[in-house]
Amino acid sequence: MTCLNADTVTEERSSDRKLILVLFGSPRKNGYTAKLLNEFLSPFGENVQIRVVHAYDSGIRPCTACDVCCRSERCSQSDFDELDSLIRCADVLVVATPVYVLSFPAPLKAVVDRMQRYFSARFSLGINPSIAKHRTAALLVTNGSASREGAQVMARQLKMVFSVMNTTLCGEAVWTGTDFDSGRSTFDRARREARDLALAIKSEL
Numbered sequence: 289m290t291c292l293n294a295d296t297v298t299e300e301r302s303s304d305r306k307l308i309l310v311l312f313g314s315p316r317k318n319g320y321t322a323k324l325l326n327e328f329l330s331p332f333g334e335n336v337q338i339r340v341v342h343a344y345d346s347g348i349r350p351c352t353a354c355d356v357c358c359r360s361e362r363c364s365q366s367d368f369d370e371l372d373s374l375i376r377c378a379d380v381l382v383v384a385t386p387v388y389v390l391s392f393p394a395p396l397k398a399v400v401d402r403m404q405r406y407f408s409a410r411f412s413l414g415i416n417p418s419i420a421k422h423r424t425a426a427l428l429v430t431n432g433s434a435s436r437e438g439a440q441v442m443a444r445q446l447k448m449v450f451s452v453m454n455t456t457l458c459g460e461a462v463w464t465g466t467d468f469d470s471g472r473s474t475f476d477r478a479r480r481e482a483r484d485l486a487l488a489i490k491s492e493l
């Protein structure tokens with residue numbers, strides 16, 4: 289069984305194995321989100337490469353709306369370039385995050401906003417698709433309350449962003465109620481959702 293700490297950047301890119309790129313949104317590398325991510329990754333076994341990018345460590349700055357990406361296929365800030373290369377070659381994109389005030393924690397929101405370059409590539413530069421290769425995506429969410437509203441808000445945002453990234457959001461796994469009894473009563477359902485989603489994605493790889 290693959291058992292990753294979310295702190296782990298497992299491997300560098302090599303040619304033959306599928307790449308799962310994880311955008312990790314929690315500042316807590318061993319918290320609820322990491323636990324849910326491990327459940328999701330378990331079914332993939334050893335035959336994939338997994339790369340975890342921690343939004344809190346990445347130093348990716350907010351979009352400055354400079355509009356450079358409307359005039360040429362690049363960003364004025366180079367801090368997103370490595371992530372751009374990873375996104376372009378990823379086979380699966382996983383967004384794993386806690387809910388903060390019904391949305392992404394600020395560092396992950398900055399990453400999502402920086403994807404505006406793909407919108408500009410599509411609609412200002414006419415590059416269609418803005419990313420040549422198609423990938424599937426999954427959203428893994430943890431939240432303190434019993435509500436799934438935060439996950440719904442983030443899924444809506446991602447569907448919009450992914451619509452210009454040749455990326456299809458396949459589904460969500462949501463661990464609600466982590467503020468109550470450390471999420472024990474809701475974990476079984478969340479882990480089933482995560483594993484079912486992983487198996488569905490794995491069958492298409």
Ligand SMILES: Cc1cc2nc3c(=O)[nH]c(=O)nc-3n(C[C@H](O)[C@H](O)[C@H](O)COP(=O)(O)O)c2cc1C
Nearest residue numbers: 314319320321386387388389390430431432433466
């Ligand atoms: C700044 C902040 C804002 C939060 N906002 C929400 C919220 O709007 N809804 C909710 O259900 N939980 C909210 N939470 C609770 C977290 O989503 C929850 O504790 C989550 O499981 C933490 O995951 P982690 O252990 O991976 O960091 C918030 C927590 C923090 C620190």
